[in-house]
Amino acid sequence: MTTPHVRKGTPPKVYVSVYAVLLALTGLTVAAARFDLGRFNLAIALAIAGTKALAVIVYFMHARSAGRLIWLFAGAGFFWLAILITLSLYDPLTRGWLPPPEW
Amino acid sequence: MTTPAHHFEDLGQQREAAALGMWVFLVTEILFFGGLFAAFAFYRSTHYDAFARAANLLDWRVGAGNTAVLITSSLMMALAVRAARLGRRRDLQLFLAATSLLGALFVAVKFWEYAHKAAEHLVPGFDFAVEGPWAQETRLFLGFYFVMTGVHALHMVIGICVLVTLWEMARRGVFSPERHALVENAGLYWHFVDIVWIFLFPMLYLMGAH
């Protein structure tokens, strides 16, 4: 990550292509939301947003040329976010499973 | 000018520390917004229908337009960082200006949206008036809308202030190919704020589009 040619390397063409992809994906997510796909609506929306986020991280934020350590921390951030969301959702999603105790 | 601060051994070490520090800061930002996303997911699971209906109160066209604005500003930011790496001062100034102007446009649109919501009595805690069976859940949804986009907009405003400062520093020729960690870090921040919006847009605006 410190070698100069890597730091300067990205040609503007790459940025512009990523930009085009991001715009296209924005259009795609709008289009996909117009159809009623049940629970897949959410999955598709999140998958597209995730792809866009990854593109921004890899190309615009230069994670591609960053060291392993930075990947580790960025990954930890999202992993801990996943812990937060799944474990807090576990409660409302399982509330009806057991009947309330009879006293 | 190109000597490291006193407690660093060399510029490489200083640059790596700055980069790692910024990424760790972004991790804290992920979790900061993450609390909001977790709360939103919590209610989305318990009030699915009500939230989908309430989402239709938002105009997805405005949201999509603003997404395009923000993505464009991210492109400008990436080009600004590139200009800083190559030591092209005029390009750097140009792209920093473009980034912050697009950011300002985003915030302006956001406030225009807010003003509209206020006119329609859709601001919780401020003359809120929605009738009907879903009124309470609508209020909850709009509460999220204002808090999430508000915190995001606050990040945008901070970012714009940083960019304007950097523009002035660039004008004075502070940055060089060896020394521009501030530009790099501002770029990381700006892209991160962009990513937050990339998730906010479909979650808030598109939930009820079908």
Add this chain to the structure above:
Amino acid sequence: MNRPDDYLNADYSVSSWLLTTDHKRIAILYLLSITLFFFVGGAAAVLFRLELMTPPGDLVGPETYNKLFTMHGVVMVFLFLIPSIPAVLGNFLLPMMIGARDLAFPKLNLLSWYLFILGSAVATTAILMGGLDTGWTFYTPYSTMFAHTNVVTGVLGVFIVGFSSILTGLNFIVTTHKMRAPGLTWFRLPLFVWALYATSLIQVLATPVLGITLLLLVAERGLGIGIFDPAIGGDPLLFQHLFWFYSHPAVYIMILPGMGVVSEIITCFSRKRIFGYPFIAFSSLAIAALGFLVWGHHMFVSGQSAYAGMVFSILSFLVAIPSAIKVFNWTATLYRGSISWQTPMLYALGFIGLFTLGGMTGLVLATLAVDIHVHDTYFVVAHFHYIMVGGMVMAYLGGIHFWWPKMTGKLYSEWWGRVSAAVIFIGFNLTFFPQFVLGYLGMPRRYHAYPDEFQVLNVLSTAGASILGAGYLLPFVYLLLSLKYGRDAGRNPWQATGLEWRTPSPPPTENFARVPEVREEAYAYGAEEAP
């Protein structure tokens, strides 16, 4: 040229302290500020322990009582325990232990202190305006709809202090990664550094969630944007989930650094290489990670789903494993060591005993069925005080005594040191052991009055609290006296290993004349007789 060339004497002006970026001076600033808050929080405890001497509410009324325990909790947790070891000892020692001249971001470090002062000033304002009565947990909807006290001000204070904690954690993480001296590989690091690193990870990963949660609380109370309001379909349990996502890991912010200190002290005063270095190092990381998976055990009887309760219960038991690994390794280090009973060692041994008891009773509380019996009783109060006071405060005092000669260049009175350690140990147990019994008998926490049959145990507890209070005043006095009358400590009064002992006491501003090179593992005590 006559002026000694150390960080304390480098400059005497006020601005040289208030604008310093020297990690050692910032540590001293933290030391002074959190000592103040320790005694503020302690004063609140004295008042409600006095109230609890007699069954009826005669000294203070219920509202005042609620405000007192809230103030005690908020001040002790956010303004003393969270910053205690990291911000004081960590700030002072981390750069020296890794052979660096300062933290990676010295100005950010100073900013952390100012944020701490700003946040604690706002929180203090809330107290001076009449206090708040929500308990340190700020549970909704009580804090948003029913409390008529200074909730917003108090919460904003904690919010600001949170940023101070985040920035300290960030600084430590980057410093540990990027500033280590040549040859200082990860497995040559002192275990205190591992513990600080694990703590910093928690600070960075958990504190932001507290920040946004408190912000939502303020939005609900101040702006009417109800996120947790049941009247509009909000769920108060969500607040508890988000709050404990921070506040359970925060318990480990309040114990992991203490474990690091104890690892240093035990090995030094056993004159023996620490037993199971990698296990202690990794158990710190394991505790930090597992700590994020167990928060629901604070909510067993809150109405969360029974399935969530079971999962959180099982996960909570897992934390016992790395904790036990540490205790076993310390014990194994003591085994056949040439132990000397110096003051820091007494504190460290006290820590091991009290932490073990606190940890074991934590398992009792993690058991779903038993928790239904003892939740919200004094059993819980006793449990977490065994961890936080018996654990962290003992370790903090142990660390202060261990590194005091390094920080000040002076030796304190060893005799008074031992006396104070003994008084604190006795006072602590007399205060909190009866509370285990009280809780088991069913006395609920957070009440200012109680039935007559609980009086004997409460009087014992209050008596213990007075001994404990006296015990805490002792080090305050003799450590201060040592500054004037203490003998010079020299570089290394304990013949300890570690880079911080290779530099003069007090250290020069730049820590080391030359960046040291590390060629051996930490804790090469008695290397010649090791098997």
